[in-house]
Amino acid sequence: MSLGTKIANELPFLRRYARALTGSQAAGDAYVRATLEAALADDALRADIGEGRAELYRAFNRVWSSANVDSVLSTGEGEGSLEAAAQERLGRITPRNRQALLLTTLEDFSIADTARIMDCSQEEVEHLVSDAVSEIDRESATSVLIIEDEPLISMQLEDLVRTLGHDVCGMAATRTQARDIVAEKTPGLVLADIQLADGSSGVDAVDDILAIESVPVIFITAYPERLLTGDRPEPTYLVTKPFQEATVRTAISQALFFGSSRPLD
Template sequence: MPGSLSQEIAPHLPYLRRYARALAGSQKSGDAYVRACLQTLVADSSAFDMSNGAKIGLYHLFHVLWNATMIAAPAQDGSVSIFEKTAQQRLSSMTPESRQTLLLSTLEGFKAAEVAHIIGKTEDDVSRLISEAINEIDRQTATQVLIIEDEPLISMDLADIVTSLGHRVTTVARTAAEAVVAARNEKPGLVLADIQLADGSSGIDAVKDILSDFDVPVIFITSFPERLLTGERPEPTFLITKPFDPNTVKAGISQALFFNSTASVAA
């Protein structure tokens, strides 16, 4: 890969990896597709279309590979989670186009014309696919949501988004200790977690303690996504950047619950 091309795409790789994991349902599977994308560029840089900019070209190449190939994820250490098993089963039986389109427009912030170029569809197709994805969100079974967030205005916004989708907020925790106690008192079907909390504690530590008790999908919400998208350790499948668009949070909730067969609990 020419040095100039490498420099062009490097800033976009953490976000492509985030997107790939959300689409595939696991870090290992998503990263396998990103590696294949980079290998294609190394083998033949002429496959890379720069006419609409490096970021759009990178995502477009990723989608060509995603739609054309089935790439096996590397061997897992230990047992595969229930979330990944569920994702594999569901993805094998349905088209991911509507989820791709919603994630590209909300999670990644592409405009409709840019999404159309990336996935090889018309703008009308993009509008239709987004509508289908929103309908999919509306069909999600109601679940209980634990919010770990120390900023009152942000927690209120998240609570409004959660309830607008038909889910119920069990607790808004401002510290890691509060979050762990809340999760043990009333098991959530989904966790929305900030990283830096009021007393200096960590949302990451809270999530680790919660996951040691039971499996639950988690969406991290942070102002500094680069701190978690390093490629040096296990990373969250679902990661939203602050300040967030409400539709981005809705898309993340839909995707997280899509990959989780046990997220639905009594309201």
């Protein structure tokens, strides 16, 4: 397999990681682009990336660690309120804690691979993840709408959300049900599948909500390829089924940290 094909296969996931790390699609893509440009200019780096997925992320993290964050984030002119909120909040959480947590949960790297990506010891990765979890626990509570047509998964998500200290304002299996719930109360966070019980689309249900107010959204789906197409703005937070609870927990933390969530009354 050629290097170009290898990178192309991993690019949607690297872009997902970059967006979660920076809180902005524009800023995340700027870092990804800088990584690819660095690889084009450096034969040794290009050879390293060809060794595997971890090396590609390692190259990205070198760019992330050495770049001027403020200058990269300032390229996101015209972004929406969620991205603006992300830029404001970037300085409030330790960047390396966020990196370690995202790599070990959202991107499903082992502690050993994460240590290599971040150029540190495995013990330091474990410490960074522990600190990140502590920061998660300090997040303010919010009201969550769950859009999911599989009852067992819906109940699992409800239990997880409540365990994290959040309220559940409603559970919808169809676009119409989601619309009815939002008519009563706008949630501070949405967890949504994309394929719903009556054949309706969770993406359309989310669009209905975002037409009313900007809230952070996490898509949880068995069909991530339907969203990672490049044909429309891609979701910042995307969790693939079957999911690990730690992955959903991380996504919720990131979404609430970067998003303008609505606190509980």
